[in-house]
Amino acid sequence: MRDRVIGWDVGGANIKAALLAEGVRDPRVVEMPFPLWREPQRLTEVLTAIAGRLGEARTMAVTMTAELADCFRTKREGVGFVVQAFAVAFPEAEARFYGVDGAFHSAAAAVEQPLRVAASNWHASATLVARTHPDAVFVDVGSTTTDIIPIVSGHIEADGRTDTERLVTGELVYTGALRTPLCAMVSSVPIRARRCRVAAEHFAIAADVYRWLERISDADYTCETPDGRGTGRADAGARLARMVCADVETIDAADITGIAEHAARAQARRVASGMRQVLRRLRGRAPTMAVLAGQGSFIARPAAERVGLTVVDLAAQLGADAARVAPAAAVAWLRLAAGESQ
């Protein structure tokens, strides 16, 4: 049992977990959509259910971004809530919280200094990637956000520590492959050779764009649909049509494809702009390679190519499952490697 660790990435909309055991190459992983902001009181129960699917472990190694959810007044309140949920869910296990300082912290220390353990998941993944790719930009496009972390000579050269700082530096671009509202991706789209403003409504999201373009499958569409209808291509298309106050009787499939392709290009440009900002700061020391993880690597790839980076997909290194849940696998691996030393 000592050598079994579950790594956790507790987000506001998804929880990812990876069980790692000494001597085993591929982690067992679980990814569960869970809109924490809607029913925070269920967190403990969800943690227990996920652990039940993975098997027992003596140590819980935790990263989180859930503290940002708007059910919490402050990050302090959010971190405290997550720490407490682990204590209740796993009274027998040792919970260790990974910090943006690259160290693990006890529950008491986490609660004491919440900003140290808030939003640390990018640091865990980048630390793992640095071991095999000492000069690279690590790019993790998740369902909701994108991390762009420069690694130079084996060191993480991130300039931002808090999410706010990281939004400023380009290391965090708040755009993702599923949950991003279309009205946050574009302010207008082409429609029959003219420019059409879009509705500022939660009518369609990135998942609808990529479902329509068949970059993702029904099974990949793991978040809620904006209108409560299905995740199929036809329903996704109807949602995209509504973004220009149209419907499937007033515009056709070619129009919808035009909307989706425009939004996809805009999103790749937005990720590329974060990459450019990160690379610009490093000047002569800037890496020339991007290491991609997350379910939105199909967005990161054209963005990386746009800024002239060669591309390595972490899925080839870690396996597809582990690459999708990179921070959870990474934090488990880091804890296992640290052993009893921290």
Place this chain on the structure above:
Amino acid sequence: MRDRVIGWDVGGANIKAALLAEGVRDPRVVEMPFPLWREPQRLTEVLTAIAGRLGEARTMAVTMTAELADCFRTKREGVGFVVQAFAVAFPEAEARFYGVDGAFHSAAAAVEQPLRVAASNWHASATLVARTHPDAVFVDVGSTTTDIIPIVSGHIEADGRTDTERLVTGELVYTGALRTPLCAMVSSVPIRARRCRVAAEHFAIAADVYRWLERISDADYTCETPDGRGTGRADAGARLARMVCADVETIDAADITGIAEHAARAQARRVASGMRQVLRRLRGRAPTMAVLAGQGSFIARPAAERVGLTVVDLAAQLGADAARVAPAAAVAWLRLAAGESQ
């Protein structure tokens, strides 16, 4: 009873109604937030409750935009649903549906040609305004959307008939004083002299911007808050802070004011861009005056000044209540004026 009409503006998030009686100058008005998309089955009950507060009327004169709500697959389905709700709510009354052709239509005709009566509220208000302001741009900034309708020599010179066409022409700008998500207003905001990307989340809305800036009061914040907390200034500020993944412990009031002022300027620019597009098309015939209505006239005013229009506030002409619910008052007035002729 014959000379008593209730005018209705049935939106997806708000229902506005105005009772007008012959010989009475000021309509009695009711405005009720009602998120139709969440519980469409309650529409009939809400219509009845509103009419109960206004008093009896033999005629219901109806405009709608509710057909766009995503509980309906198509506008056809949405129009049919609203028409049916009036039949059930007011079996004794005559329901007449105003069309973008400037005429009233029976329930049967509305269902037959749904695109004629869909999203016709702007046409009703502009027709009323044209009687007193034959050369003007009518600008109605509501909770959610903005209509920009040119009136030249007493005629409505709108180029778009459907909402999609109107989004193309600039006659509809999908931005408003309350419900617009902040992430649809701006992609970045200033924070301590640097540019910070914003979270693509429904963390804060336009109402938070204007509540923080004290352009609106608690009582004006009639839509739901994004986090379910209060409409007070402190709660609005906390929501704005979350847009840059911050909280009230990590940024201060001056930072939040910077975010809010930036968003307000961006929104005024967006409204101004619609105005410019509308004016450009009219060339030498373009009006030089803007007539403002709606609860967001404080947004329309700087936008109009930005494009060099003089400003008249409809509130001075119709009274503040009627100006806020301009389409409902207008459609009642138009129906009363039309009498039995249509």
